[in-house]
Amino acid sequence: MVLGYNRESVPTIRRFMESDAFIRGLMGPFGSGKSSGCVWEIVLRGLRQAPGADGVRRSRWAVIRNSYRQLEDTTIRTVHQWFPPMRFGRWKPTEHSYVINRMVAEGDEKPAEIELLFRALDRPDQVGNLLSLELTGAWVNEAREVPWAIIEAVQGRVGRYPARRDGGATWSGVIMDTNPPDAESDWYRFFEEKDHGEAVAALAQVIPGMNVERFARIFRQPGGRGAAAENLDNLPPGYYQRLAVGKSDEWNKVYIDGDYGFVMEGRPVFGEYNDGFHCRDCRTVPALPVYRGWDFGLTPACVFTQMLPSGQWIVVDELVSDAMGIERFAEIVARHSAQHFPETSFVDIGDPAGMQKAQTDERTCFEILHARGIAIEPGMQTLAIRLESVRRPLRTLLDGAAPGFVLHPRCTTVRRALMGGYQYRRMQVSGERYTDRPEKNRWSHVMDALQYVATRLFGSELRGAGGAEADGMWRELPDDGRTRSSITGY
Template structure:
């Protein structure tokens, strides 16, 4: 029976990660910080710590999850086999890829460790079905920022089911995830920094470098440097040709967005166009709404000052929700809580005048029934929509921006900063981009804003809108 060389030394954050018994754990850090290795060893250490069955077998079963089969094979499985090679943990390459770790217990007590490690590629919420038949001791989600939270939720429901009670049951059960830093609107950020569920624990590794002025210096607290062949130069070599956003995420280990593609609004300057604090509504002026429909409806809230300045004060964003439910559960409560009694001018995607295959009423009719009478924008033409916003980004009024965004508008802000973008066309040679923005959670609210602002280009006095204005108050109806 082959033996294993137990030469793993955990870095400080990984040591705390290993010592935790939380049901769900996460470890986040920069490139090359040893996260994946720590997770491989977590499987091994939990397998070794499993109590033996009456027959002296310490049984565990694990699911290792990545977002695609190419990534699973060339990164996740490769890291596993670097530490637990074929001689120790033979790999069956018939799907699902499965490694069988079998060896005498390191204590020499006569028992045997038997760990079944199943490698799966799951990248869509619909892939949860691949998990439903599994009975697991635990799971590892590798590079969790690339997977939807539905995968994590499904995986937690398969834990604690192996080994069977007759074999002693699991000594520990649960899951762990590793990741490079995601966006601050990602589910990882929500659960680790805001919700903090009971019996979940998250660990964050120090940055590889620290920034002093315009210079980057080695961080003496950086982890896994001793295992990098180039030491700190591994990170210094990364800096060349990279954006500050890229460095912030992959070297500094901070939450952030690394944009791939071409921003729709290169005219936008975050430091100039975003207000220092949330913008309060101007009660004497109309509140304008701009709508986008579909199953990801969104609505932008803005006003036009007497000087002609556009102030975007709020947003409403949704997923997997029809327009009626969106209006009832999100938009109307938002109006009631923050904008009650204000006169409303509402414009939306002209497609909202058409019936869908599943609704007898159009989106415009549904909004009218909900008390938000909405006028279709003049056109869906993309260039005109984009320019309706961009023209304000290039103007100044009274020494300040003609367009100002409230910092509470997280999706609009991230979209302006590049998440609302043209995808790159996969061709060789000169960079080329598609002529229409990609559809994302950030694009829908931007399209709503565009439909709302199209109206402004048709009026020399933007405080006198063309759309019919009417004021209604109370729970039964909203200003339209």
């Protein structure tokens, strides 16, 4: 423990600080100690920098925030709180620079020199402000507020100080902290979707023995209301519970529970979904059938799911398309299935509208699939049963701890849809009023496919032995005539 900061109390930050990844992101809720962890990361890296010929360990860091007001009100205050200038170094407010030069690494005689250059960069056209900097590393504070172009540009400025002739940087890279950003953001695409294997392979050729995690890695802190919440000892009792009062579910999801969110006007259809809890690696059991859900139209989609012996429903893969007919899409699904699910039997359930003939083709979607050997059957059409069939496993806990629904991270479209892309549209009236039906958008097709499988697995229980649907408990909302095409039936 140094100055009251105990890394052991925040295990995610400890792993973050021990990683050697060139680009690292630390994502978590309010009050979880992210900024403090980054401050200490800079100082500890500075004390580990190899000394120069004169025995001084020198490093230079850019500290980036979206505005000078934010820098002064939060970032600089956090740095000075841990390392007050009157005790640790020299602060130049007019230059927004701070040199920590009164700390001596163990075994050294001379203090290290850790230079911090505070810069406000909130527009892509400010990239020019970085071009002359020679840095060891950079910290982007609240990175989701900074354009990704800035983050990309700063990567080219690190590792340049000290100069190679003076021994070079012992470690260089970019560290970032943030509250969870939008699931449509560059941040999400970089850390959650991009395959960094090619970059790692290229670096391994020039840096023998390089750890596979050294290029990019993200660390996600537990939610503030969960059992594993971090930094609670440094927060008032009940901090997160009070913070949640009166906030929307989406706000709490991002700022308290630490999940990716959506900037949207609507309300998520499946608010029960928790990305940190439901999204995890999973794999199918070869002896069991894989349930494929289908949605048709000119944007067909297919999801691959399985019901495990434990009662857990897993979604392991997805295929989505744009401007594609069902015949071509069926060929893609068949090829994908043969490659990734060999010697697996399939149960196919699809949109009942696929049994309707289109005006431009005498064959139905079901007939086209049957001709390819895909014995598809219709799922339930009733919207209420479809939605509740997905909600049931989302709300289920197996053995008191395991989720009843698990989504593999590779299913990026389903994941974004569950996180809020699939939504009830907010009505343009006063107050909080939303449409009765989920909005037809880019996320609805794959979610419809998922729902048809869910009705096969859970729908019969919801209808009840007494024919609840006929009794009016589950009534299909009237079609307004705008959600189906007269040509495709979708």
